[in-house]
Amino acid sequence: MSERSERIDxxxxxxxxxxxxxxxxxxxxxxxxTAVVTHPFAAAIHSGTADMRRYLEQDFQFVDAFTALLGAxxxxxxxxxARVAVGRFLGQTVADTERGYFHRALAELGGELTPPTLEPVxxxxxxxxxxxxxxxxxxxxxxxxxxxxxxxxxxASRTVGSAEGFVHREWIDxxxxxxxxxxxxxxxGELDRLGPGLDENGRARVLDVFRRATTLERRFFxxxxx
Ligand SMILES: Cc1ncc(CN)c(N)n1
Numbered sequence: 001m002s003e004r005s006e007r008i009d010x011x012x013x014x015x016x017x018x019x020x021x022x023x024x025x026x027x028x029x030x031x032x033x034t035a036v037v038t039h040p041f042a043a044a045i046h047s048g049t050a051d052m053r054r055y056l057e058q059d060f061q062f063v064d065a066f067t068a069l070l071g072a073x074x075x076x077x078x079x080x081x082a083r084v085a086v087g088r089f090l091g092q093t094v095a096d097t098e099r100g101y102f103h104r105a106l107a108e109l110g111g112e113l114t115p116p117t118l119e120p121v122x123x124x125x126x127x128x129x130x131x132x133x134x135x136x137x138x139x140x141x142x143x144x145x146x147x148x149x150x151x152x153x154x155x156a157s158r159t160v161g162s163a164e165g166f167v168h169r170e171w172i173d174x175x176x177x178x179x180x181x182x183x184x185x186x187x188x189g190e191l192d193r194l195g196p197g198l199d200e201n202g203r204a205r206v207l208d209v210f211r212r213a214t215t216l217e218r219r220f221f222x223x224x225x226x
Pocket of ligand 1: 059062063148149152217220
């Protein structure tokens, strides 16, 4: 082992040879990752006590940019099967089940589909997604998609609480269960497939986006907590 690679390993700055790329990205995004998955706002969703109105109003604006990013993934993916997987999730889940949920939940809560003001974290998250979308760089697009979905699988799969009202319950159900697990598995698998082929600069760029998205997820829940 060269002096340089020893130094990198010691500081854990480069993917360990056997760790899947996605696992390495997540480990390098601590402590924010764990802060998202164990966030008090997520716990409040589980217990059915979270005030969902402002959160969902802002999140609907997040989902708008996220949907555009899914479209970019369809365009930028390097295989037909990947385009199909992303396109299916976009059409069947986001454009159908999730859209319906937002309309029903915001009507129930007296919220707006188009809120008059966007919170700073919503603006920053949309800007990151728009930048990555315009890059048309598939690994960077995957980094944001993977953070958004994997962190949500993380908190939603925790068995804490027993929310009953549909606004809380369906939001948890949308982000847990076998289908959502398979979707997150696909996103992780794509990063794991492509990571080893990236050079050092390419991996650093993916890690930078992955970390920024994780920090924004944490701040988004902070915002929701008020
Ligand atoms: C902020 C945020 N991050 C992730 C998700 C899950 N798609 C979401 N709805 N909102």
